[in-house]
Amino acid sequence: MTEFDTRFEDTGERRRTSDAPLSIHDLLDGETVQSIAQEAWSALVGDDEFLVPLPGGLPDDALSSWVEIVGPWTGTVVLTCGRSTAEALSRALLKEHAPPVLEPEDIEDALGELANVVGGNVKAVLPGPSVLGLPEVGSAPTAGSPADTCRVDLLWRAQSLTISVQGAAGALTDPHENNQNEVPL
């Protein structure tokens, strides 16, 4: 039997280019982001793995993974933590399949997949239709406007990590710029 969720019907409502740009603060809050991340941690990292909402400060060698969301709200979901935290997360995900010495690709793969799962579930609570990109890993991407960034600071096993849902840089700095194409040339 095929079973698909049809609760979310398309209402037919569409945004217009004259509408003010969506701010992430109108769409979700830190509690929602933490809840999404906790669900991912419980399922992927382990049943007894908890994220505690406390700021801890990131080390200098912080590593980020992120996925882009393009739609009525466009931006990036970024997971950032220290390299030792990233390694511990990779071991937790791989469990008995973790090699004695982790390759950089294993760490990038694990961190990218966590961002992918969190990003996919963030996308699900944002207005659609939207598209999720493939995960990327590296130094943290440029921070977005604070007016369009929802960041949560968390501790996992007493190690700091942050999850930032941030609008495309500058998207909210000049809302009039988005209306230029409405003027006939």
Add this chain to the structure above:
Amino acid sequence: MKILVADDSRVMRQIVIRTLRQAGYDDHDIVEAEDGADALAKVGSEKPDLVLSDWNMPNMTGIECLEALRSSGSAVPFGFVTSEGSPEMREKAANAGAMFLIAKPFNEDTFKEHLDEVLA
């Protein structure tokens, strides 16, 4: 029976395989594919009884793989295990011939719910 697990993330393939074991499907052969193109080739060479595929993958996405399979006449049972499950994606998956879409994160109960009728 044989299950083909397609995901570009090796870590996620391991998690899917581990969840299959936890769900009680530990006597099935597992074959891995690292993207949609690899999955398409391995459906031909390995003849799996079920394909569990990610959606977003480089080279060939999961939905492109499913469409290519159905176009070639393959009726292999196919389900998505993917990081997002929007209504649009569920509809697209169903229209293309997928049996189900499991959104990540998942657990063994989610797998049992969807896989029992295929693998029991």
